[in-house]
Structure formats: structure tokens, C-alpha cells
Amino acid sequence: MAAQALLEGxxxxxxxxxxxxxxxxxxxxxxxxxxxxxxAPARFRTSGTAPG
Structure with a gap:
């Protein structure tokens, strides 16, 4: 997902x-x-990963 890649940077x-x-x-x-x-996107950025 493009948004995920952008948030990883x-x-x-x-x-x-x-x-x-x-x-x-x-x-x-x-x-x-x-x-x-x-x-949520902000939580993903701060944690760096999805739960689970």
C-alpha cells in the first residue's frame, strides 16, 4: 500500500x-x-508496524 510506504519514511x-x-x-x-x-496511520508511524 503506497500510504504505508510513505509513512514508513x-x-x-x-x-x-x-x-x-x-x-x-x-x-x-x-x-x-x-x-x-x-x-490508524499515526499509530502505525509511531510504532513502525501493524499489531499482531
């Missing part, structure tokens, strides 16, 4: 990630992250 803030990753709004990646990885 530090070139973009969590707020900047949706557009380069192809999302139209910041709400969509939050839903996708929670559904696929079980964690």
Missing part, C-alpha cells in the same frame, strides 16, 4: 500522505489502515 507528515498515496481525503486512508492493518 519521514519525508511526509501523516497529514501530507493521503494525496501522494492517491487518496482524495484524509479520512479514507484512516479507514483503510484500520481495516487492513488494525491501526
Amino acid at each position: 519521514d519525508a511526509h507528515s501523516v497529514e501530507e500522505v493521503p494525496r501522494p498515496a492517491g487518496f482524495g481525503s484524509s479520512e479514507t486512508p484512516c479507514r483503510v489502515f484500520r481495516r487492513r492493518l488494525g491501526v
